[in-house]
Every structure is written in C-alpha cells, then in structure tokens.
Amino acid sequence: MGFNSCAILFSMLSIQCCYLLNIVIAIDTITSSQFIKDPETLSSKDGNFTLGFFSPGNSTYRYVGIWWKSPSTVIWVANRNQPLNDSSGVVTISEDGNLVVLNGHKTLIWSSNVSNTSNRTRSTFSGFGKLVLLETTKGNILWHSIQHASDTILPGMKLTSNETRRSEKHKLTSWKSPSDPSFGSFSSWSVNRPYMPEVFIWKETIPYWRSGPWNGRVFTGIQGMEYAYVNGFYGGDDGEGNIDIYYITRNESEPVIYNLNWQGQYQAKCWDDEKDEMRILWTSQESECDVYGTCGAFAICSSQSSPICSCLRGFEPKNKEEWNSQNWTSGCVRRTSLECDGVNNTKTNADGFLKLEMVKVPDSAGGSPVEPDLCRSQCLENCSCIAYSHDGGIGCMSWNGNLLDIQQFSEGGLDLYVRVAYTELDHGTNTTIIITVTVTVGSIIIVVFAYIMWRRRASNHPAKLWHCFRSTRGKNNKAFPLFNEVGTSEEYKDDNIIEELSQVNPKELILFDFEKVAIATNTFHFSNKLGQGGFGLVYKGKLQDGQEIAVKRLSRASGQGLEEFKNEVVVLCKLQHRNLVRLLGCCIGGGEKMLIYEYMPNKSLDANIFDPSKNKALDWRTRCGIIEGVARGLLYLHRDSRLRIIHRDLKPSNILLDEELNPKISDFGMARIFGRSEDQANTGRIVGTYGYMSPEYAMQGLFSEKSDVFSFGVLILEIVSGKRNSSFYDNEHALSLLGFAWIQWREGSISSLIDPSMYDPSHQKSIIRCLHIGLLCVQEHAVDRPTMATVISMLNSDVEILPPPSQPAFILRKNMLSSVSYEERHEVSSINTISLTDIYAR
Structure with missing residues (x-):
C-alpha cells in the first residue's frame, strides 16, 4: 500500500473517530449552529443528567427526553404525544429563537413555544437536569423545563397552589404505560384551600389520592413523613395569592426525585450507585386505604383492620347489603338525628363531639387561623358544622358536608372531632x-x-363450635388409627383452649377439619416431614384445592408448646404484613393442636445461609433484601401493627423464605403484646435462644423493642459472614461471632468477616456498612442500640453518617455458657420452633 493510500485511510479513520467521539462528548449548550441529532446526547456538567433521544420499553418510537444516570430513568419528555418514527430527529434552535425538535424532513415535532423571542438565543443544560432557553445578550431565561413538568418533580420545582388559576405548567401527567410516555390517565397538581394547600392525584377528573393539608412543615395526610424520606419540603406565599410548595435535596450528589408513575402512584426515588439502578424510598399508595374515598362518606379506613372500612361511631352503612359484600362506596349515614339548634346547644341533651386520634382528616375543609378552644366553640355554635380539627401550623379546620377520605394511622396524623347526637356520647x-x-x-x-x-347431653356428635370439627371423635376410623383413642380428659382440655381463644375473631381464622389436614399430609407421613422442634413436628401438606401448606403439630408427648400455641394463634390472627408468615388456620380437637401456615418452598434462612451447597445462591443483593425485609417486618411489629409485639425469639431458623427468597418472620409463640405506653417489661420465665438474647433479657428478664434489635444485629452478622453465632469461635480466644466481629472492627479488618461465597468488591462499601449497623444493634446497653425505624433509615441511606459502635455484649461465648448449668441452659432454649430444618445443638 502506497503512502498516499495510507494517508487517505488515516484521514478517513480520523473523521470516523471524531464523529463517534462527537456522540459522547459532554457538551451542555445548543445553538442554531450547534445542535444534536439522534443518537447524539447533551450532558450536564456534573455528568448525572443527559438530554437525548430514547425509545422507552418495547417501543420503537423515538422521543427527546432527559434522564438521570440511565435511559431507564427518564424524568422529562419533550415530544410526549408526537413521537418520531425513525432516528432522523434533530434538537436545535429555530429561526424564531425557540428550542425545537425536527424530524428528518425538517417538520416541526415539538417547540418550547415562547413568544417574543429573537434569533439570539441558546439552550443550556445545567445541574439536576434543568434545560433552559436563554436570551444571549442579556442572559434572561425565556423558558425553563422544570416549569413545564412531565411526570417528575425535581428539587426546586414548584407546585403552585391557586384555586382560581390552575396553571398547566405546574401540572404533572403520568405516562400512558411504561412504553408510552404520552399523556396517561393520572395527573397531579396542588390545590389551595384557605390556609391549607394539599397535593392531589386525579384519575381523569376523579380524585385518586391526596396528601392531606400542608401545615408549613409536613403534609399531615402522609403517615411517617416526619421520619421517612419525604422530607425537605418548604412552602410560602409568592405575593400573588399563590402558595408555592417545593423541596430541596439533602445531598446534591444523591438527589431524591418524585415520580408520578403510570399507575397513579407518587414514588420517591434515588439512584443506587452500587446496584446501578433506581431505588424506591416511598410510595404514595401502599394500601387500599390510600386510594381516595375507598370507604365512602362518614367511614374510616384502616389497613390494619379486617374489613378495612368501618362506619364512624354514631353512623351505620347506607346500604347494608352492599357494605356486607365489601362495596363501601355508598358510605354511612347518621344513626341518630342531631338536636343542634345553634345558640342553645348547651341544653341537657345537646350534641357533642367524638374524638378520632391519629387520622388523615377529611377532604374539603374550611379554615380560619384561630386557637383550639375558639375552633371548638365556633363549630359547636354552627349547626352546619359537623366536624372540626386543629393544627398549630394550619389553625382551625371545619367541615360542613360529607366527611370523606378519613384514614386511621398508627402514628402521626391529626385529631378529628365529629359531631354526634347526645345518645352516641360516652355518658348515658x-x-x-x-x-x-x-x-x-x-x-x-x-x-x-x-x-x-x-x-x-352431648354424645358422639361433632362439636359445632367455631373451632375445627372433631371428625375422629367416637369413630372407628380405620384411615386414621393412631388418632382414635381419645378420652374425655383430652376433650375437656380442648374445650378449655377454645374458651381461651375466644378473643380471636372467627372471621380472622380458617378452622380446619382434622381429616382434611391428615389427608393433606398423607396421614403425617415421614416423607412429608419438614423439620421438628420443642413444639413438635412440621409437615408439608397439599389441600384438595392444590394449595400447599405447612402443618406444625403439637407433640402429645411434649409438655411444651400449649401456651405458645394459644399465643401464636391470638397474635398472628391480628397481624398482616408481607414480611410475616401468614397463619392460614388451626385445628383443635381429639387432643390434637395444629397450626396451618402458608408453605415456604425455600424453607428457613438457616437452611440456606449455613449450607455450603446453597449459600452461593445467596448473593449480596439477595442477602441485603433479606436483611431489609426482616427489618421492615420488625418495624411493623414494634410500631405499625394493631398490636405492639416483641418477638423475643428472632433467629435464622425463624426466618422463612418464599419462592422469590423474600423473608417472612415466623414463630410467634414467645411473642409478647405490649401496651402503647409500655417501653419494657419484666418476666421470670426467660424464653428464647442463647446467642440471640440481649444481655438485659438473659440476665435480668427485662425485654423491650431493643431486645429484638439485639437479635436482629446478630442476624445481620450471621447473614453477612455465613457463620452461626452459636458455633463460631476462634480457637485461640474462644470468641463468639460478636466478639470476633468486634476485634476485627477495632483492628480495621472487618472485611475479613465477609462470606467469601458472596463477596463482590463493587459492593464492599455497602456490606461493611451493614456490618457496622449490625454492631450498633448488638451493643451491650439497650439505650445505645438504634430503634428499628432508625435501622431502616440507616440501611436505605448510604449518605447518613453512622455513629461508632461500642463493645457488644457476650463477646466471650465460653465464659457465658459456663456460668449456667445444663438445666438452666435447657430451660431458656427455644421451646417453639417452626424451623423447616433439623434442629442443631444450641
């Protein structure tokens, strides 16, 4: 090849490289001469945001949008309703000075549509994905992308409330589907009622969700807003009768965005650099109660109740037939007419107010900036006022029409006072x-x-109480020969148990016929055995409808488990959470006591995490998901459930894994119900498992939420290390896992604790942070340990600075165990387990 040929080839390669380089060069300005064409992009100076062409989901259409980190996280779209059919699109400045999108035929697809522009304009791309159109000579901003929102709220973007002037530029509209960014069915904007703006989501023209009134600090209708990630909000009067609500990010390098998704949900999201994906921090509709007006007028919705809707006191269903079929849209009506006559409302049989605590107050309130006492008297003297509430940041709120969209919270919210007739009050x-x-x-x-x-007069008739039918009593049932020799003493015990379980609502529990359970387990055949514990054996079964179940059967020979059986039925019937195992029912009869659970195909955590042949399947993401799931389950038990529960026996064998390896906390036989005002309790009967018991509980019988936090900390260390706390020790120092972790932490070599089977250098920071949290949870003094709410915050926020841990309790395993006798150790070991694996020595 000659010299000229080589020169020509070199020139062509140079031109090609320059063209390819131009696609990825991080420019941040568009002019009439400097434009971008598909597939070129425009990058913000910080490199986090990109403007360019993309095709969402399975679509082949091309759109111009702004995305954060990845094209899968689009936050703004220009040509939402007019896509490009091919990849010939161009983004440039038109002759009239507008920012435009053109197709290959130079046809206008989209425009910033600013009037009074000149041909001296340019568009720049700044931080947080803000695209602006500037007048070149004076630098005036003519158009701003965040003032023309798509479906995402960014830091600094204002939701302006004005009841009379609703601006389209401050309105969010959802995508039609994940593959179609055109205008969907849901939209959102802020509505300003006197003194109390709030944010709504609309489905077409019907309210779908609302935030509750803004009190200058939080939206009162968002539960947990003071503690979760929906923080950093601000609001104020813009001087033109509008209330601007906006938020700022706590960390500019890791901002939080709020997206209105195609299903009508607000989601708070942040980018997870380690997982290279978006992480959801909060969702507006986490239960059916979050949907606007689910229960109709004069009713209250509670996600912790079954059914979720109930009429307010003094009211009854408007249509009882619909209500009983769980169609609550008709709502409730007043049971007793009011006697209100305004001025003379102080007479003997005067109306009064019933107090509802910690609720999302109804929609359509009127307001005035008065004190609580005056707020009450104003409502009492006005016969059209049927309810009132007061908040220090809002003032007085009152309602004259239907009370709609009331929701019961477990924390936060406001107190609502509802006017009722005298006979409905607490004094008669x-x-x-x-x-x-x-x-x-x-x-x-x-x-x-x-x-x-x-x-x-009872004979051989099956009992017709609410418990399971005693189908084997008095029969010579050859199919079940082992269970026919039942005497009257067993029947008497069964009746006593039934009476003690009378506090359980029959609707909350399915009561299984013994024969059906026996058939499902093939007469409790050994091949169906899943595991055993102090309670008895656990069997796998399959009902006639194909549903798989796990049957925990109290051993007749065991003197243990009866109290735990009753406790578990009472507790689990009143709890429902995705990270708690679901109790399907029980069977009591003929001396048999069995608990029926949903079947967990992946068995227990200890069967996976400590098995060398299985733990390799548990990568860090899976283990991290298990840790977070258990944490959320505990937070529900401690704070968010109808009952306040201390588990007292949290350990890997009591964490079950479903088909997707999602964790479910099980075995509530040791659980204790706390009153809302109780912080700790004392017991003379120490139950649980050494190695997971907090020092104040093991030594003094004191237990609290922090006892479960200690057990959770041990669980974290075991999940990360892949080693048991009860069997891990260093030959030289005879240390427990806690002690070994503490020494490694002090020496700065904590990474040596990480299970090699799942170690990934790209996740090292996240793994070590998790170990840090585990050490904080196992600190010796309960007051030093974080609450589960704080733990979840730590797990989900990499930017939060963690305090240094102090020395854990029980670091010298050998000394601790040698200080108690065998009988004492045996007494405090767990006597109730649903571990779906063989029992290991403790």
Whole structure:
C-alpha cells in the first residue's frame, strides 16, 4: 500500500473517530449552529443528567427526553404525544429563537413555544437536569423545563397552589404505560384551600389520592413523613395569592426525585450507585386505604383492620347489603338525628363531639387561623358544622358536608372531632346503664346454663363450635388409627383452649377439619416431614384445592408448646404484613393442636445461609433484601401493627423464605403484646435462644423493642459472614461471632468477616456498612442500640453518617455458657420452633 493510500485511510479513520467521539462528548449548550441529532446526547456538567433521544420499553418510537444516570430513568419528555418514527430527529434552535425538535424532513415535532423571542438565543443544560432557553445578550431565561413538568418533580420545582388559576405548567401527567410516555390517565397538581394547600392525584377528573393539608412543615395526610424520606419540603406565599410548595435535596450528589408513575402512584426515588439502578424510598399508595374515598362518606379506613372500612361511631352503612359484600362506596349515614339548634346547644341533651386520634382528616375543609378552644366553640355554635380539627401550623379546620377520605394511622396524623347526637356520647343515663348491665348479665347466665346442659347431653356428635370439627371423635376410623383413642380428659382440655381463644375473631381464622389436614399430609407421613422442634413436628401438606401448606403439630408427648400455641394463634390472627408468615388456620380437637401456615418452598434462612451447597445462591443483593425485609417486618411489629409485639425469639431458623427468597418472620409463640405506653417489661420465665438474647433479657428478664434489635444485629452478622453465632469461635480466644466481629472492627479488618461465597468488591462499601449497623444493634446497653425505624433509615441511606459502635455484649461465648448449668441452659432454649430444618445443638 502506497503512502498516499495510507494517508487517505488515516484521514478517513480520523473523521470516523471524531464523529463517534462527537456522540459522547459532554457538551451542555445548543445553538442554531450547534445542535444534536439522534443518537447524539447533551450532558450536564456534573455528568448525572443527559438530554437525548430514547425509545422507552418495547417501543420503537423515538422521543427527546432527559434522564438521570440511565435511559431507564427518564424524568422529562419533550415530544410526549408526537413521537418520531425513525432516528432522523434533530434538537436545535429555530429561526424564531425557540428550542425545537425536527424530524428528518425538517417538520416541526415539538417547540418550547415562547413568544417574543429573537434569533439570539441558546439552550443550556445545567445541574439536576434543568434545560433552559436563554436570551444571549442579556442572559434572561425565556423558558425553563422544570416549569413545564412531565411526570417528575425535581428539587426546586414548584407546585403552585391557586384555586382560581390552575396553571398547566405546574401540572404533572403520568405516562400512558411504561412504553408510552404520552399523556396517561393520572395527573397531579396542588390545590389551595384557605390556609391549607394539599397535593392531589386525579384519575381523569376523579380524585385518586391526596396528601392531606400542608401545615408549613409536613403534609399531615402522609403517615411517617416526619421520619421517612419525604422530607425537605418548604412552602410560602409568592405575593400573588399563590402558595408555592417545593423541596430541596439533602445531598446534591444523591438527589431524591418524585415520580408520578403510570399507575397513579407518587414514588420517591434515588439512584443506587452500587446496584446501578433506581431505588424506591416511598410510595404514595401502599394500601387500599390510600386510594381516595375507598370507604365512602362518614367511614374510616384502616389497613390494619379486617374489613378495612368501618362506619364512624354514631353512623351505620347506607346500604347494608352492599357494605356486607365489601362495596363501601355508598358510605354511612347518621344513626341518630342531631338536636343542634345553634345558640342553645348547651341544653341537657345537646350534641357533642367524638374524638378520632391519629387520622388523615377529611377532604374539603374550611379554615380560619384561630386557637383550639375558639375552633371548638365556633363549630359547636354552627349547626352546619359537623366536624372540626386543629393544627398549630394550619389553625382551625371545619367541615360542613360529607366527611370523606378519613384514614386511621398508627402514628402521626391529626385529631378529628365529629359531631354526634347526645345518645352516641360516652355518658348515658343511669337507667340505660342499669338496663344494659342487667340484660348482659342475664344473657351470660342463660348462655352458660345452656352450655352446661348441652355438655351433659352431648354424645358422639361433632362439636359445632367455631373451632375445627372433631371428625375422629367416637369413630372407628380405620384411615386414621393412631388418632382414635381419645378420652374425655383430652376433650375437656380442648374445650378449655377454645374458651381461651375466644378473643380471636372467627372471621380472622380458617378452622380446619382434622381429616382434611391428615389427608393433606398423607396421614403425617415421614416423607412429608419438614423439620421438628420443642413444639413438635412440621409437615408439608397439599389441600384438595392444590394449595400447599405447612402443618406444625403439637407433640402429645411434649409438655411444651400449649401456651405458645394459644399465643401464636391470638397474635398472628391480628397481624398482616408481607414480611410475616401468614397463619392460614388451626385445628383443635381429639387432643390434637395444629397450626396451618402458608408453605415456604425455600424453607428457613438457616437452611440456606449455613449450607455450603446453597449459600452461593445467596448473593449480596439477595442477602441485603433479606436483611431489609426482616427489618421492615420488625418495624411493623414494634410500631405499625394493631398490636405492639416483641418477638423475643428472632433467629435464622425463624426466618422463612418464599419462592422469590423474600423473608417472612415466623414463630410467634414467645411473642409478647405490649401496651402503647409500655417501653419494657419484666418476666421470670426467660424464653428464647442463647446467642440471640440481649444481655438485659438473659440476665435480668427485662425485654423491650431493643431486645429484638439485639437479635436482629446478630442476624445481620450471621447473614453477612455465613457463620452461626452459636458455633463460631476462634480457637485461640474462644470468641463468639460478636466478639470476633468486634476485634476485627477495632483492628480495621472487618472485611475479613465477609462470606467469601458472596463477596463482590463493587459492593464492599455497602456490606461493611451493614456490618457496622449490625454492631450498633448488638451493643451491650439497650439505650445505645438504634430503634428499628432508625435501622431502616440507616440501611436505605448510604449518605447518613453512622455513629461508632461500642463493645457488644457476650463477646466471650465460653465464659457465658459456663456460668449456667445444663438445666438452666435447657430451660431458656427455644421451646417453639417452626424451623423447616433439623434442629442443631444450641
């Protein structure tokens, strides 16, 4: 090849390289002569945001948009309703000075559509994905992308509230689908009622969700806003009768955005650099109660109740047939008419107010900036006022029409006072009380007498109480020969258990026939055995409808488990959470006591994490998901459930894994129910498992939420290390896992604790942070340990600075165990387990 040929080839390669380089060069300005064409991009100076052409999902159409980190996280789209059919699109400045998108035929697809522009304009791309159109000579901003929102709110973007002037530029509109960014069914904007703006999501023209009134600090209708990531919001009057609500990011390098997705949900998101994906921090509709007006007028919705809707006190369903079929849209109506006559409302039988605590107040409130006492008196003197509430940041709120979209919270919210008739109040006449007590006592006597007579006349008939039918009693059932020899003493015990479980609502529990359970487990065949514990054996079963179940059967030979059985039924019937195992029902009869659970195909955590043949399948993302899932389950038990529960026996064998390896906390036989005002309790009966018990509980019998936090910390260290706390020790120092972790932490070599089977250098920072959190949870003094709410915040926020841990408790395993006798160790070991694996020595 000659010299000229080589020169020509070199020139062509240079031109090609320059062209390719031009695609990825991080420019941040567009002019009439400097434009971008598909597939070129425009990058912000910080490199986090990109403007360019993309095709969403499965679509082949091309759109111009801005995305954050990845094209899968588009935050703004120009030509939403007019896509490009091919890759010939261009973004440039037109002759009239507008920013435009043109197709290959120079046809206008989209324009910034600013009037009074000149041909001396340019467009720049700044931080947080802000695209602006500037007048070149004076630098005036003519157009701003964040003032023309798509479906995402960015830091600094204002939601302007004005009831009379609703601006389209401050309105968010969802995508039609994940592959179609055109205008969808959901939209959102801020509505300003006197003194109390709030944010709405609309489905077409119907309200779908609302934030509750803004009190200058938080949206009062968003539960947990003071503690979660929906922080950093601000608001104020712009001087033109508008209320601007906006937020700022806590960390400019890791901003949070709020996206209105195609399903009508607001989601707070941040970018996870380690996982290279978007992480969802908060969702506006986490339960059916978050949907606007689910229960209709004069009803309250609680996601912790079953059914979720109930009429307010003093009200009854408007259409009882619909209500009983769980169609609550008709709502409720007043049961007793009011006696209100305004000025003379101080008479003997005057109306009064019932207090609802910690609720999302109803929609469509009126307001005035007055003190609480005056707020009450104003409502009391106005017969059209049917409810009022007061908040220090808002003032007085009152309602004259239907009370719609009330939601019960477990924390936060406001107090609502609802006007009811005198007879619905908590005080009645002495005559009413006497009549009520007399009728109640008389009814109890009659029922007890009838029950005694029934017991005397009972024959071989199956019991027709709410518990499972005793189908084997009095029968010579050859199919189940092992369970026919049942005496009257067993029947008497069964009846006592049933009476003690009377606090359980029959609707909350399925009661299984013994024969059906026996058939499902092939007469409890050994091949269906999943595991065993102090309680008894656990079997796999399959019901006639194909549903797989796990049956935990109390051993007849065991003196343990009866109290735990009753405790677990009472507790689990009242709890429901994605990270708690679901109790399907129980069977009591013929001396048999069985608990029926949903079946977990991946068995327990210890069967996976400590098995060398299985733990390799648990990569860091999976283990991190298990840790976060258990944390959320514990937070629900401690703070968010109808009952306040301390588990007291958290360990890997009591964490079950479903088909997707999502964790489910199980075994509530040791659990204790706390009152809302209780912080800790004392017991003389120490139950649980050494190695997971907090020092104050093991030594003094004191337990609290922090006892579960300690167990959770041990669990974290085991999940990350892949080693048991009860069997891990260093030969030289005889240390527990906690002690070994503490020494490695002090020496700056904590990474040596990480399980090699799942170690990934790209996740080292996240893994070490998790170990740090685990050490904070196992600190010796309970007051030093974080709450589960704080733990979840630590797990989900890499930017939060963690405090240094102090020395853990029980670092010398050998000394601790040698200080108690065998009988004492045996007494405090767990006596109730649903571990789906063989039992290991403790």
